[in-house]
Amino acid sequence: MGNFLSVVENVNNAVNGFVWGLPMLILLVGCGILMTCLTKFFQVSHFSHWIKNTVGGIFKDDHVTAHTGKEDTQISQFQSLCTALAATIGTGNIAGVAAAIAAGGPGAIFWMWVVAFFGMMTNFSENVLGIYYRRRNERNEWCGGAMYYLSDGLGAKKGCKQIGSVLAVLFSIFCVLASFGIGNMGQINSIAVNMNSAFGVPHFVTGFILMVLAGLVIVGGLKRIAAVTERLVPFMAVIYVIGALIVCIVNIGQFGNVFASIIKGAFGFRAVGGGIVGSGIAMAVQWGMKRGVFSNEAGLGSSVMVHSSSNVREPVIQGMWGIFEVFADTMVVCTITAFSILSSGLVDLNTGKVLSEQVSTALVAEAFSTVFGKFGSAFIAVAILFFAFSTVLGWSQYGSKGFEYLFGRKNSKFYKIVFVFFVIIGATMDLTLAWDLSDTFNGMMAIPNLIGVIALSGTVMKITKNYVDRKILGKDVRPMLSAIAEVQEIHEKEVIEKIS
Known part of the structure; x- marks a missing residue:
């Protein structure tokens, strides 16, 4: 078994190096830059509009949070956001940020911000295309995602x-594989490690309990997953952010040095032994972008599969929820985590060297312990439990949709059973291998999706312009709501012409 895992690790390292090379990073950021330019910097120019129609709508518009009936297979806009955030706000926001700082220095955080800024419009574009090209299956459920717009x-x-067609199949295959990596084994492993470290719970026991809980929710389908995440995500996010903010406030005197360290590290100006680290910028860019994508998943085409199940009709409305998703995940949660670590004295802000022997989530736990004492590590262990388990629930839906596209809806139950079983495997496997596999599958999944987004960038631009003209500028123009509706209308016109 050891030899087999060694071979898997060697092969994965080779593939991971190729997938996450310079061309991939250029494709990833380039797509976000392209969509930002084509939509005229929508995330900035219409900031107040998308804030008002997303998080603002939760308090003002009942349609945003209203639950659909038992017979209705749709979910609300808020439920779709919570399910998507459940999949994105996970170990990437805690362990991922710590790993980025440890490997790429404080400068990695700057590149994480860059990826998030442009990733907002990548995620926006994915959701716009997802709503525009979605279709109904035999159970009248909405099915959308990269496989459909490809x-x-x-x-x-x-x-x-x-x-x-080929890219759609490849995306679905990579999606299923990624669901076992980023969406299952990587998350469960982090839970098991932290529960063992903080409370002494054996890995297998943690895995077994989580397997049972996951099975009870996942087998119930999207509406049960949405019902759980709708309650779990806001609770866990608020509690964690409050805890991290307390750490930041206690160390607020270090904020100037922290910010300076991030900027200097981002451009390779970290001094070591009187000189400048030549590879500093490369490591900062690579790790910042890798962990940024791992955290917010913009460019993977993952969250669009649950956003497409929303009861919304306007593609741009759901696109704006995609902007908010990336903003909340990276600009808020990841940033607070990073400042908690960097302001706690665990990293030399001049050289970027980690002074602690801890890594991953343990580094964040130590940062919290500087303020909360022993309670800090327990707090992070519980936070990881909620964050990571909700990610497992969200990704089970993504993998299920990919499997459904490949083998049909009736066979998706087989996928769910295997997915739940892999919870045990994730709890007992090597942490490093789990994370490396997640990175590899992420990159492979992103390639066909980004090709699709770039190829259909003109469609996104037209739909966005149409929405801005109607809803913001007040012009009397016809809405672009669904590609299927347009196809049906063209067909109806042809029939009418033949009859006449």
């Missing part, structure tokens, strides 16, 4: 039918 959007372009 096959029906890219595939509809002249000479692209075959490549659209």
Whole structure:
């Protein structure tokens, strides 16, 4: 077994190095820059509008939070956000940030911000395309995601039918694989390690209990997952942010030095032995971007699969929830985590060297312990439990949709059973291998999705302009709501013309 895992690790390292090389990072950030420019910096120019229609709508618009009926297979906008955030706000916000600082220095946080800023519009574009190209299955459930806008959007372009279908299948395969990595084993492993460290609970016991709990929720389908995450996500996010803010406030005198260290480290100005680290900027960029994507998942095409199940009709409305998702995940939660670590004296702000022997979530736990004492490590262990378990629930839906696209809805029960079983494996496997596998599958999943988003960037631009003209500028123009509706209308016109 040891030899097998060694081979898997060697192969994974080779693939991971290729997947997360410079071309991939250029593709990832380049897509976000392209969509930002085509939508005229929508995340900045219409900041007040998307804030008012997302988080603001929770308190003012009943339609945002209203639950659908038992017979209705749709979920509310707020439920779709919570399920998506359940999958994104996970160990990446705690362990991922700590790993980025340890490997890439404080400067990695700057590049995490860059990825998030442009990633807002990548996620926006994915959700716009997801709503626009979604379709109903035989149970009248909405099915949307990269596989559908690749096959029906890219595939509809002249000479692209075959490549659209192939990319849709590849995305679905990578999605299923990624669900076992980032969405299962990596998360469960972090829970097991922290529960063992903080409370002495054996890994297998943690894995078994979580397997049972996951099975009870996941088998119930999307509406049960949404019902759980709707309650769990706001609670866990608020509690963790309050705890991290307390650490930051206690160490507020260090904030100037922390920010300076982030900026200097981002451009390779970290001094070591009187000189400048030549590879500092490369490591900061690579780890900041890798962990940024791991955290907010912009570019993976993952969260669009649950956003597409929303009861919303306007593609841009759900796109704005995608902007808020990345903003909340990285700009808020990841940033607070980073400042908690860097202001706690655990990192040399001049050289970027980690002074503690702890790594991953243990580094964050030590930062919290500087303020809360022994309670700090217990607090992080519980936070990881809620964060990571909710991520497992969200990703089970993503993998299920990918499996459904490949093998049909009736066979998705088989996927759910295997997914739940892998919870035990994740709890007992090596942490490093779990994270490396997650990075590899993330990158492989992102490639076909980003190709689709870039190829359909013109469609996103038209839909966004149409929305801005109607809803913001007050112009009397016809809405672009659904590609299926347009196809049906064209067909109806052809029938009418033939009859007449």
